Amino acid sequence: MAVTDTTEGRRRAPLVPWIKGALLTLGSVAVTMLGLLFVTFIIGRVMPIDPVLAIVGERASQSTYDAVYQQLGLDKPLLVQFLYYLWDVVRGDFGMSLLNARPVSEDIARVFPATLELATLGVFIGIVLGVPLGVIAAVRRGSWIDQIARVVALVGYSMPIFWLGLMGLLVFYGILGWVGGPGRLDIFYQDIVPSRTGMILVDSAIAGDWSVFRNAFSHIVLPAALLGYYSLAYISRMTRSFMLEQLSAEYVTTARVKGMSERAVIWRHAFRNIRVQLITVIALSYANLLEGSVLTEIIFSWPGIGSYITTALLSADMNAVLGGTVVVGLIFICLNILSDLLYRVFDPRSK
């Protein structure tokens, strides 16, 4: 019996650090979210914008102003206001938009899928083109392809996205007519497929309506390519840098001396070792896109979370700003956790 007990004890042992790790992660998520909420809340309250004025208008009498001020709870101490807000958020209630009196959670559920769709396609383009470009640039260091990769990255870093977006629209939509214009769909295709996920490409594919899919794709391809280009610039430069470090390592020389093919040396050995670093780069890039590229969304009339938060901020709609910020914060945290999990998969040392 004693032997059996010991065996069972050994089997259970790995669970303890796992649970401990999960609890630590949850704790760190909770503390981070609390900090994010607190800082955002305080910034929202001390900013020189007036939510009361936004609601009542500048012509309202002092009594109307005071009534709304109290109605919003702004007469209470900041800490009390924060605790009320925290309690609501914990219950999944971001409050009502101060301006349109709709639940902020509903607004976010409407705008976030648009950003998710755009960012996912954008980062996909960035990975598909950026990673191979970075690897090739590193392998053929100093060659013409390395120079091209350098120029591509430089332009990507330095060109204002606003200008590039407008030029893209002018050329590919205005002159060539290859892509759809600003907006997610042509007017003829709007409200045809039922919204299940809020992502039109996915919804139209589920509905099997390929004409809507094609039209949606024609609208998303340009802004996604634009965002993808900026991801590509970052991903390709980082990939090149990581690969150069690996290619100069002794184990690569050893592999070559052993007669291993160059392809195997690059992809099976060197590339395998940069996967963990690449995951961080890609996760950061994706998170940046998911928080919404405001300028891209404005130029392409893309109703995403970036323009939602910006409009809310300019309209002094602080509940909407706070709700949007919390969602963006959650995205960062989730992607961080995902990166950590992928580290464990790809990096034997972290196991």
Place this chain on the structure above:
Amino acid sequence: MNAFNRLMTGAALGLALAVTSGPMGSAETPANMLVIANRIDDITTLDPAESFEFAGSDVSRNVYQKLVNFDPMDLDAGYQPEVAESWTVSDDGKTITFTIRDGLTFHSGNPVTAADVEFSLRRAVILNKTPSFILTQFGFTADNVEQTIVADGNTVTITTDQPYATSFVLNCLTATIGGIVDMKTVMANEADGDMGNTWLKTNSAGSGAYKLVSWKPNESVTLQSNPDFYLGAPAMERVIVRHVQESASQRLLLERGDIDMARNLNPEDIAGARGADGVVITDELRGRLMYVSMNQKHPELSKPEVRQALKYLIDYEGMQNSFLNGQYVIHQNFLPRTFLGAVDENPFSLNVEKAKELLAAAGVESMELEVGVREAQERIEIAQTLQNTFAQAGITLNITVGTAKQILARYRARELDVYLGAWGPDYPDPHTNAGTFAYNPDNSDAAQATGLLAWRNSWDTGGLTEKTAAAVVENDRDKRSQMYAEIQATFRETAPFAVMFQKIEQTAQRDNVANVNLGGATTAVSYWPITK
């Protein structure tokens, strides 16, 4: 890893093929559909009892009928019968009895009755939302509406607290808040005693030329024509207003033929679109005024000669012909052109010598002033121009740029020396502007009349308050108009306000679109007369 490579290669190829699989040509908009690009992010509600923004007024004007309304093809004619077929005024001038037109129906199919009118007006007073002052200024309160707004058979009687000019009352009823809602539909959607307010924010229950199909905040508003509209089914069966923030994007959409109208082109894009094939530019005067005001608590600014001098230190023409070109026109009176009582006299122009003489007569050699400006490009440019011309007469103008909260708070607290800002009418009657620029019954700090521009500038109006109060109860329309002309003549010379410009809205549209009327200075856009 091989599988990964294959996946990536396949995806890249698929993407490239999809992108280069041929032009995604855009079709012209259909003949029975009007597509407009506009900035509609100011819409916060579509309930006529609450809506008080430009884009919301555009929707409301086409969805809701009113007792009296403006004919878009003849705005100068003033209010005309709509839901009210006719009206009579009691001898004491306090009671107006409207006879309701037969045969009108709501979009739901319910008939438009006197009870609906009674409900709509009472509801607007009881809900007490931001624009409710347009009705409550006649003495209506939540407590007295059952006596002051009463339906009887096919008539509705409204009784005001004093005998106002009938034109004043009726002009106010043409405002968005005068929209008649379908009582049965609205009350069927009431929640927690809100008289259907929550539901009506995003739905419609009107009898106008269009019904609301959908409003997606910051995305679009879609309207469907009402085939039973009493003036006949509109030619445009569907109207889609798309939110397009960026001017250049609006222009591209218009030139490609994907939209019929672009309403927010900046001067550069207007100039560019002017030469484009199939695009025409139209100009229409709107009600917004740009003005500078001088705080009368300032010892120097309170001198009449100094106030006059500053009006001669503004380069009206220079600004109109440069950075405001096509966007604003010189106008030096508080009533916008096309309003009842509006006048065209613009006696002031840049005259530094005359300004210096006036300043010398006032004993002012030099002074330093602070001007508060909200962070809008055109306002900052105007402030910089003022800084330059004021300096020519020895006046140092320090510009403080801030958010609405920062600047308005100080303006409302009577703290700014000079304020540079804009003002738009709340309803299409001269009292809307006279009642704020030239009316201030109690100039004391304790009055806290922060809604009145005259009070914000600590100006006792020098007798114009009484004249304004008299004009608003004058029933003879011509005489009333003349009274406002006289008030403005005095105002121009004595007031601590230099009204400078009136807004022009430039719209670019496809050349096949006809009968567009944006509403001028008095109302909002009308879609029902539009044809293509």
